[in-house]
Amino acid sequence: MAQEAGKGAKISREEFNYLMQMYQNEYGLIERAIAETNEEIAGIMGALETVKHADIVSGKNSLQSIGADAFMESKVSNRIIIGVGAGYFVEMKKDAALEALNSKLSRQKQSLERLASGKKSIENELEHMEQRVYDNKGR
Numbered sequence: 467m468a469q470e471a472g473k474g475a476k477i478s479r480e481e482f483n484y485l486m487q488m489y490q491n492e493y494g495l496i497e498r499a500i501a502e503t504n505e506e507i508a509g510i511m512g513a514l515e516t517v518k519h520a521d522i523v524s525g526k527n528s529l530q531s532i533g534a535d536a537f538m539e540s541k542v543s544n545r546i547i548i549g550v551g552a553g554y555f556v557e558m559k560k561d562a563a564l565e566a567l568n569s570k571l572s573r574q575k576q577s578l579e580r581l582a583s584g585k586k587s588i589e590n591e592l593e594h595m596e597q598r599v600y601d602n603k604g605r
Contacts, residue, residue: 482595489592496585503578510571517563520544 546563
């Protein structure tokens with residue numbers, strides 16, 4: 467039905483309102499997914515920087531968050547543990563950890579590109595529908 471509406475088929479006011487609401491809802495979902503993906507990318511980039519400089523801080527004291535704005539002093543080790551999905555974590559050497567994080571970063575960037583493309587498609591469809599309303603008012 468959405469494809470038909472986008473191709474110039476006659477639709478009722480109710481169908482039009484429904485389609486507009488549907489596209490606006492989908493647009494909002496995509497915007498939230500883009501924000502979440504950007505946060506994930508920022509986290510991965512931070513982890514990459516930390517792993518790159520792991521040798522510098524290894525053996526030094528650090529404050530570790532234990533939740534609820536509470537911290538515990540600990541000694542930094544050179545062990546790097548990376549989440550591999552489904553709640554599983556794997557200890558990796560520095561080079562393997564960098565590779566795993568770069569792979570995660572690449573996947574998130576690809577996801578962001580797909581989301582941006584979807585967002586642009588919806589923007590185009592909304593613009594087209596708004597133009598049809600404007601054109602119909604002029605008749």
